[in-house]
Amino acid sequence: MKVTVVGAGNVGATCADVLATREIANEVVLLDIKEGVAEGKALDIWQKAPIIGYDTRTVGVTNDYARTADSDVVVITSGLPRKPGMSRDDLISVNSGIVKSVTEQVVKYSPNAIIIIVSNPLDVMTYQAHLTSKLPREKVFGMAGILDTARYRAFLAEALNVSPKDIQAVLMGGHGDTMVPLPRYTTVGGIPVTELIGKAELDAIVDRTKNGGGELVKLMGTSAWYAPGAAAAQMVEAIVRDQRRVFPVCLELQGEYGINGVYLGAPVILGKNGVERVIELQLNDEEKVMLETSRGHVKEVMDALDKMGQPA
Ligand SMILES: NC(=O)c1ccc[n+]([C@@H]2O[C@H](COP(=O)([O-])OP(=O)(O)OC[C@H]3O[C@@H](n4cnc5c(N)ncnc54)[C@H](O)[C@@H]3O)[C@@H](O)[C@H]2O)c1
Numbered sequence: 016m017k018v019t020v021v022g023a024g025n026v027g028a029t030c031a032d033v034l035a036t037r038e039i040a041n042e043v044v045l046l047d048i049k050e051g052v053a054e055g056k057a058l059d060i061w062q063k064a065p066i067i068g069y070d071t072r073t074v075g076v077t078n079d080y081a082r083t084a085d086s087d088v089v090v091i092t093s094g095l096p097r098k099p100g101m102s103r104d105d106l107i108s109v110n111s112g113i114v115k116s117v118t119e120q121v122v123k124y125s126p127n128a129i130i131i132i133v134s135n136p137l138d139v140m141t142y143q144a145h146l147t148s149k150l151p152r153e154k155v156f157g158m159a160g161i162l163d164t165a166r167y168r169a170f171l172a173e174a175l176n177v178s179p180k181d182i183q184a185v186l187m188g189g190h191g192d193t194m195v196p197l198p199r200y201t202t203v204g205g206i207p208v209t210e211l212i213g214k215a216e217l218d219a220i221v222d223r224t225k226n227g228g229g230e231l232v233k234l235m236g237t238s239a240w241y242a243p244g245a246a247a248a249q250m251v252e253a254i255v256r257d258q259r260r261v262f263p264v265c266l267e268l269q270g271e272y273g274i275n276g277v278y279l280g281a282p283v284i285l286g287k288n289g290v291e292r293v294i295e296l297q298l299n300d301e302e303k304v305m306l307e308t309s310r311g312h313v314k315e316v317m318d319a320l321d322k323m324g325q326p327a
């Protein structure tokens with residue numbers, strides 16, 4: 016399987032490294048617009064192969080999309096990250112242009128590829144890529160929910176002093192303050208989390224999850240990359256190995272949850288065809304209100320993109 020990662024920055028290089036180290040693909044092509052960046056990081060990853068022991072070939076190119084041709088999956092991480100004091104939405108004007116131009120090249124050389132968007136603001140960049148690619152929604156979707164649920168699970172594991180491997184959770188909605196963690200669908204080794212942790216502590220963990228990205232931007236001066244890169248690689252693995260994993264993924268809802276034409280995180284089955292199915296949870300009234308708030312916010316930012324007049 017051939018996988019291309021566009022953007023050889025913190026997230027893209029991490030994603031490429033995880034893909035190679037775990038032999039998720041036979042070939043990984045890392046592409047960047049900055050001369051030498053992708054070549055250098057790909058060479059460094061390849062030189063790690065004899066140490067760790069993997070056969071995946073990783074190559075880097077500078078803006079040479081011909082070398083990415085016929086990729087099975089393409090991960091798009093190209094774009095600016097935010098700095099302290101910024102919201103993800105502040106990135107929309109620069110990153111929408113980048114995502115549009117990159118997506119045009121991706122579909123030109125890999126018309127059958129499944130595209131995973133990472134660039135922020137994630138929900139609306141997924142919208143941009145879907146518009147530009149003209150592919151069905153099952154083939155163009157975004158990574159955020161795996162990251163957000165990973166943060167939620169990590170915080171819970173810490174609080175309960177248990178393995179993060181035994182915490183399962185679902186999270187929906189936009190990738191930002193209006194995200195909708197779902198404690199009702201959170202279990203610890205099959206045990207409902209509400210039987211193990213008090214409401215106040217759980218609410219604090221939900222709040223910390225909502226600000227998970229911002230906490231790291233404040234600490235590091237730029238956004239996270241280890242967990243995001245690994246999350247994107249996990250989505251690639253589900254596709255190339257046809258694992259039919261159940262993950263929260265950002266995609267255009269087409270009537271599910273009573274929502275049409277807005278890009279939100281929802282639980283899906285991810286396999287060789289991309290999104291195999293969108294799973295509709297039986298949300299309670301409180302959860303529906305939170306999802307509606309998230310929908311409203313994402314729609315506002317989508318409208319802002321439309322007003323910018325970025326032709327699809
Ligand atoms: N969806 C998520 O959960 C999530 C998580 C982390 C980061 N992000 C987002 O991912 C993006 C990348 O973050 P990062 O930390 O890797 O940033 P970074 O600055 O380290 O890397 C971005 C890379 O993109 C490259 N680039 C810019 N324009 C390009 C183009 N037209 N073609 C090819 N490459 C281009 C840059 O040269 C740079 O190397 C940001 O928008 C960030 O907000 C999203």
Ligand SMILES: O=C(O)C[C@H](O)C(=O)O
Pocket residue numbers: 096097103135162190227228229231232238239243
């Ligand atoms: O927070 C950011 O700007 C990056 C990303 O969306 C994250 O959640 O880590």
